[in-house]
Amino acid sequence: MLRIRQVAVIGAGTMGSQLAALFSGLGLSVRLFDIVPSGASDRLQLPRQALARLRAMKPAPAYLPDDLQAIVPANLEDHLHHLAEADWVVEAVVERLDVKRAVWGGLAAHVRPDAVLSTNTSGLSIAAIAQALPPDRRRRFLGTHFFNPPRYLALLEVVPGPETDPALVRAMVEFGRNILGKGVVVCRDTPYFIANRLGLYGIMATFRAMEELGLDFAAVDAVTGPAMGRPRSATFRTLDLVGLDVLADSLRNLAAALPAEAEHFRVPGVVEQLVQRGWLGEKAGRGFYCREGDQILVLDPATFTYRPRAAVSFASLEAARSREQPGERLRVLLEADDPAGRLAWRVLRDGWRYAAERLEEVAGGRVDAVDQALRWGFGWELGAFEAWDAAGVPETVARMERDGVAVPAAVHELLASGRRGWYERRDGASWFFSPGRGPLPVEEDPRTLTFAARKQAGGLVRSWPGASLVDLGDGVLGVELHSPKDAIGADILVALQAAAEQAPRGWRAVVVGTDRPNFGVGANLVLLLTAAQEGDWEAIDRMVRDFQHTLQALKFLDVPAVAAVTGLTLGGAAEIALHAARIVASAETYMGLVEAGAGLVPAGGGCKEMLLRALALLPQEAEERRGARSMAPPADPMPWIARVFETIATARVSGSAHEARRLGFLGPCDPIVPSRLQLLWAARQEALHLAEAGWKPPRPARVAVAGEDGYAALQLAAYTMQQAGRATEHDVRIAQELARILTGGPVPAGTQVPESYLLDLEREAFGRLCRTPQTQARMLHLLQRGKPLRN
Ligand code: NAI
Secondary structure, three states: OOOOOEEEEEOOOHHHHHHHHHHHHOOOEEEEEEOOOOOOOOOOHHHHHHHHHHHHOOOOOOOOHHHHHOOEEEEOOOOHHHHHHOOEEEEOOOOOHHHHHHHHHHHHHHOOOOOEEEEOOOOOOHHHHHOOOOHHHHOOEEEEEEOOOOOOOOEEEEEEOOOOOHHHHHHHHHHHHHOOOOEEEEOOOOOOOOHHHHHHHHHHHHHHHHHHHOOOHHHHHHHOOHHHOOOOOOOHHHHHHHOHHHHHHHHHHHHHHOHHHOOOOOOOHHHHHHHHHOOOEHHHOEOOEEEEOOEEEEEEOOOOEEEEOOOOOOHHHHHHHOOOOHHHHHHHHHHOOOHHHHHHHHHHHHHHHHHHHHHHHHHOOOHHHHHHHHHHHHOOOOOHHHHHHHHOHHHHHHHHHHHOOOOOHHHHHHHHOOOOOOEEEEOOEEEEEEOOOEEEEOOOOOOOOOHHHHHHOOOEEEEOOOEEEEEOOOOEEEEEEOOHHHOEOHHHHHHHHHHHHHOOOOOOEEEEEOOOOOOEOOEOHHHHHHHHHOOOHHHHHHHHHHHHHHHHHHHOOOOOEEEEEEEEEEOHHHHHHHOOOEEEEEEEEEEEOOHHHHOOOOOOOHHHHHHHHHHOOOOHHHHHHHHHOOOOOOOOOHHHHHHHHHHHHOOOOOOOHHHHHHOOOOOOOOOEEOOOOOHHHHHHHHHHHHHHOOOOOOOOOEEEOOHHHHHHHHHHHHHHHHHOOOOOHHHHHHHHHHHHHHHOOOOOOOOEEEHHHHHHHHHHHHHHHHOOHHHHHHHHHHHHHOOOOOO
């Protein structure tokens, strides 16, 4: 196991500075180095400017602003002696072989012999850079290629050079996964490694197909986004984010490094022209797109002017979007004989062919590595070979032949072996076909656990449309959330109730989680709004009671229940998590009780749990004194309660799991896991630890509420917000209801109440708000527009 505590990042540009932010947030000590610009009066000018840029960047490159504070700026003239403290020296200077070699030549004498040395090159030869180091240091040198933005993209390509110690490669893979939270792929030292080589090829194929089919940028983006299982930013919006100068440089470098493919990687004319004009994308304010007010305009390449985007509508796109599974979406698109279908086919066909043709060269025949690199590096739902399997290899190969496209030998070999796809399940494990080698097991992080894999292995216990019970192994019962649009519906409650019922009968623990990017976005508002519009208050009361009972049952379960949260964890989904014995959160968790946006207050026990968490921060002794009504002045709970009030009233959502802890959603014992990929595994471990340590459910709480004085103080706070123009009249109404719940309302301060009393207050407030036209308008707006209404 590598012991890396101190990191020196060399180069405070786009990547170096963001890597420093990420490492600092992961608890490493970071020094950020750059050169001293000639004539600079501040010898730390570059790293200091970089830190200022990081503070202003959106989305935030760090989990918390404090992470940036902890980074120590340094320069490569006055502070080289500090390099001896570094366990890892990672270089991210400009992408030029001469500069990188000069930098490493200069660093070599200052680094410790046991330090890990790595370069973040996008595509230069690791072997060529290593030449700048003395032979004894080359064993400790390798490529560590992160993707931009490094906090948000999961992929880390680890690239050994010819002399890298194989033990170091293994250790770096483990460090990358467990400590840096990355999906790690080991690559061969070939130009642009795996993801960018195939990715850039795909972009060029997209340009070509677009021209042949006479489509424009917006139409291409409509097809090459979620409909094909790729991110919303699709092709050209992504390139605007990357920077068109970066694209052009990469294409030139690739063409130079691969003369046989130079023609394919020639910079498209439109990109040349955009770069010449300085229209480099997002950073220049314009590229393929530009923003005018709140309108997004698209480039007309004939005139180099921007015009409004024409609405893109193809029947196949609509049909594809309605399918949940990415493989199904692909099949729908590929079967369509319209421009969307034809574009998708060409882009996929060329991408698949190239991936198969270059498989040996870039990945040593590892189909799994290629797919992982594409999924983690670009946020695709399926890698090239996975997508190919979903579309059907024999069928698509026949279509390639009809198109007159040469089918690579590797594909003929696959089909000749009698297989119909690149992957297969055998003996409870996943295998892929490696041309020239035959079937090989898919290489996985030993800390990977997914509901999908457990179900494939026969672990499904019961299933509903929105949730399943799954045997996660080692006696842990999993509740998988998988409802449409990630909403918390009635069948999720049924699944949680079934888990609570089953758990004491032979299970050691329960884990609630999901394989999806989001844990959940809140209660399904459709039923609620319908009931409100029909005036069926009893039905609403029943729904809320049912939710409360379910979550109380989870809280007082005889075995520990752990929530594994990630991504959006909002409203009712956050309330589920708040009732678990522990929350295990991936670093990228955006948690909030956002009910106010729908004109409501949390009523599944969310207010109650936040209040209990806040009061738990009070000194115990003072709590007892308050209970005993001693003469000594009690500790004032109001600052804590006011914080909860503000968090819920303003529907605050955390920007990371670390911030969720600051806001009080996570407690001090709730672990944060750097890696989304290891989340479910970590949650199962936590559940088992709790079970082994003899976990007992908590005693039902009794709370000494703040009562009438606190109620008045919070109401005043709400009015002040309205006076300052930060709250509407209805916001104040909601805040008043919230104030009543969090303080117990007009009762004497210190009145002892049970949990059920607080739940009653939540439910009553919820019912009253549902009766108001403003709340109904907010719900309707959310359902129709997906955004809150401030009425
Ligand atoms: P950048 O241009 O933003 O920053 C480069 C930094 O290197 C600057 O701070 C500059 O002052 C410093 N530098 C220049 N000459 C130097 C020298 N002689 N000695 C020491 N430092 C020197 O570049 P960026 O984009 O951060 O790229 C850095 C590396 O990361 C490159 O190898 C690039 O290929 C790679 N990369 C970039 C990605 C991106 O999206 N920008 C993504 C992944 C890798």
